[in-house]
Amino acid sequence: MGQISNRPPLMSLRNVNLWYGDKQALIDVSFDLYPNEILAFIGPSGCGKSTALKCLNRMHDGTRDIRLTGRIEMDGQDINDPCIDPPMHRRRFGWVAQKPNPFPATIWQNVAYGARLHGLMRSRAELEAHVEDCLRRAHLWDEVKDHLHDMDGTELSGGQQQRLCIARALSTQPDVLLMDEPTGSIDPIATAKVEQLMLTLKTDHAIVVVTHSMMEAKRVADRVAYFHLGRLLELGSTDQVFTAPRTKEARRFVEGKLG
Numbered sequence: 001m002g003q004i005s006n007r008p009p010l011m012s013l014r015n016v017n018l019w020y021g022d023k024q025a026l027i028d029v030s031f032d033l034y035p036n037e038i039l040a041f042i043g044p045s046g047c048g049k050s051t052a053l054k055c056l057n058r059m060h061d062g063t064r065d066i067r068l069t070g071r072i073e074m075d076g077q078d079i080n081d082p083c084i085d086p087p088m089h090r091r092r093f094g095w096v097a098q099k100p101n102p103f104p105a106t107i108w109q110n111v112a113y114g115a116r117l118h119g120l121m122r123s124r125a126e127l128e129a130h131v132e133d134c135l136r137r138a139h140l141w142d143e144v145k146d147h148l149h150d151m152d153g154t155e156l157s158g159g160q161q162q163r164l165c166i167a168r169a170l171s172t173q174p175d176v177l178l179m180d181e182p183t184g185s186i187d188p189i190a191t192a193k194v195e196q197l198m199l200t201l202k203t204d205h206a207i208v209v210v211t212h213s214m215m216e217a218k219r220v221a222d223r224v225a226y227f228h229l230g231r232l233l234e235l236g237s238t239d240q241v242f243t244a245p246r247t248k249e250a251r252r253f254v255e256g257k258l259g
């Protein structure tokens with residue numbers, strides 16, 4: 001499945017099937033996720049990209065009428081094993097949604113929340129330094145440093161809000177960032193900033209990004225997974241999937257003939 005480094009995979013999915021009630025949304029999906037890579041999920045609407053993303057951090061837990069078979073491992077351990085504590089598992093992931101969704105709270109509180117919830121910092125001074133570090137890593141510090149406590153996250157521009165959400169996602173010191181169309185509702189300049197940020201963040205995190213933008217996948221992804229009607233039809237280097245797709249469905253999609 002297109003190993004990209006000598007390091008073992010951080011996550012492995014094997015023969016994963018998922019049903020919403022009677023409807024099967026994922027069919028026999030297998031792939032590995034490596035540390036420090038950006039893996040993009042592409043494919044037509046409704047093909048299972050977001051569903052696959054949510055399997056990684058067990059975001060489906062608690063959703064009614066869902067059934068999952070197959071095996072999902074992280075660091076070699078079955079993530080759905082009863083001995084895994086779901087909140088502890090979820091802490092290893094940062095989630096960034098399409099629409100920026102900061103909490104209706106100050107910029108500082110938005111970023112401090114995750115670290116506080118999980119008791120990650122030992123003192124107020126450590127927490128202050130951590131909030132600054134997350135905001136710097138999200139390329140937002142210089143724009144907000146004078147308004148950490150007197151401005152709500154919701155008062156920032158759309159692009160700034162999305163970088164705030166990324167800073168918030170970094171707060172729990174995740175191994176993996178899951179991004180569901182992170183530039184889908186921001187303007188081109190803000191998009192360029194978020195894409196640049198993703199390329200910086202992969203030095204410390206694996207990133208899985210769902211995108212409808214072929215250009216974005218080409219600009220940021222190391223590997224691309226093409227989903228089609230619930231199946232992962234093709235997985236390869238970004239260059240291979242875009243220049244020499246192996247399946248006719250992926251070829252039609254990257255040529256813009258299948259939406």
Ligand SMILES: Nc1ncnc2c1ncn2[C@@H]1O[C@H](COP(=O)(O)OP(=O)(O)OP(=O)(O)O)[C@@H](O)[C@H]1O
Nearest residue numbers: 020023025043044045046047048049050051052063
């Ligand atoms: N909570 C749910 N309950 C029932 N069916 C669902 C649910 N979520 C998704 N589905 C269905 O599962 C299939 C896969 O949906 P999913 O959102 O994963 O696709 P996607 O590739 O991310 O789509 P898009 O690109 O439009 O966001 C679709 O047919 C969708 O209607």
